[in-house]
Amino acid sequence: MNTSPVSAYLHDFFFTVYPYICLGVFFMGSLARFDRDQYTWKSDSSQLLRRGTLRWGSNLFHGGILFLFVGHSVGMLTPHALYEPFITAAQKQMLAVVAGGIAGFLCFIGLSMLLWRRLFDPRIRLTSHRTDIAILVILWVQLSLGLITLPFSLSHADGSVMMILADWAQRIVTFRPLAANLIGLAWPYKVHMVLGMTIFMLFPFSRLVHIWSGLASVTYVLRPYQLVRSRRLNLPPGHDRPQRVL
Numbered sequence: 001m002n003t004s005p006v007s008a009y010l011h012d013f014f015f016t017v018y019p020y021i022c023l024g025v026f027f028m029g030s031l032a033r034f035d036r037d038q039y040t041w042k043s044d045s046s047q048l049l050r051r052g053t054l055r056w057g058s059n060l061f062h063g064g065i066l067f068l069f070v071g072h073s074v075g076m077l078t079p080h081a082l083y084e085p086f087i088t089a090a091q092k093q094m095l096a097v098v099a100g101g102i103a104g105f106l107c108f109i110g111l112s113m114l115l116w117r118r119l120f121d122p123r124i125r126l127t128s129h130r131t132d133i134a135i136l137v138i139l140w141v142q143l144s145l146g147l148i149t150l151p152f153s154l155s156h157a158d159g160s161v162m163m164i165l166a167d168w169a170q171r172i173v174t175f176r177p178l179a180a181n182l183i184g185l186a187w188p189y190k191v192h193m194v195l196g197m198t199i200f201m202l203f204p205f206s207r208l209v210h211i212w213s214g215l216a217s218v219t220y221v222l223r224p225y226q227l228v229r230s231r232r233l234n235l236p237p238g239h240d241r242p243q244r245v246l
Contacts, residue, residue, distance in 0.1 A: 014194050015179035019172050022201040029204025030212060057113030064107025065139075068146075071100055075162075076169040089159030096162065097153050100146075108143045115140055135206045138199060145192040152186045161185065165193075 075096055115136045118128050164181045171178050
């Protein structure tokens with residue numbers, strides 16, 4: 001397929017250079033925000049203002065987005081040779097379409113409910129930062145693009161496109177970028193990928209940064225016990241047993 005020099009340049013930039021810009025900002029920005037603005041490292045929940053659709057919307061969104069993130073990570077970054085003895089590329093793609101489609105649809109419903117609260121509830125809209133609304137809109141567009149790719153995936157059920165996307169992602173993480181194989185992909189895939197990388201770049205500057213806290217909280221289970229001593233004299237035997245402090 002013939003492309004103009006400008007289109008070829010933009011294609012190479014977005015799929016060979018841009019991923020590393022986004023990942024660099026993602027990690028360095030997160031460290032800088034944790035170092036300089038720890039009091040802003042939170043999700044700014046609006047539960048106290050009005051619960052309403054929050055419970056359903058939040059549960060559907062968080063459950064769906066976690067499933068999609070893990071599914072994308074495992075599906076894109078697992079070498080083909082590891083799963084080839086158990087499942088074919090075509091079967092893996094169909095599994096991704098079905099499971100990802102269900103999770104994406106539920107996540108889309110939950111996110112739509114959360115976005116509706118932010119936009120049309122006067123109390124919540126008044127206390128919402130512009131970045132809160134902006135990131136919800138970006139995520140909503142990203143989910144929409146992901147759902148749009150499903151019919152394209154069903155039109156080539158041999159798994160070939162999934163293999164191309166996985167090869168690109170694995171080359172990125174191993175510092176061997178190659179964008180030539182992506183030229184013939186349909187536009188929803190490309191826009192979905194570019195916007196996904198952009199979300200990583202915006203991550204440190206939005207409320208999404210609180211995801212790090214959720215991951216870090218797992219280490220609480222593994223931390224050592226703290227020894228708590230009473231200030232009273234004549235301690236009874238066994239009073240100084242180690243206790244976990246919340």
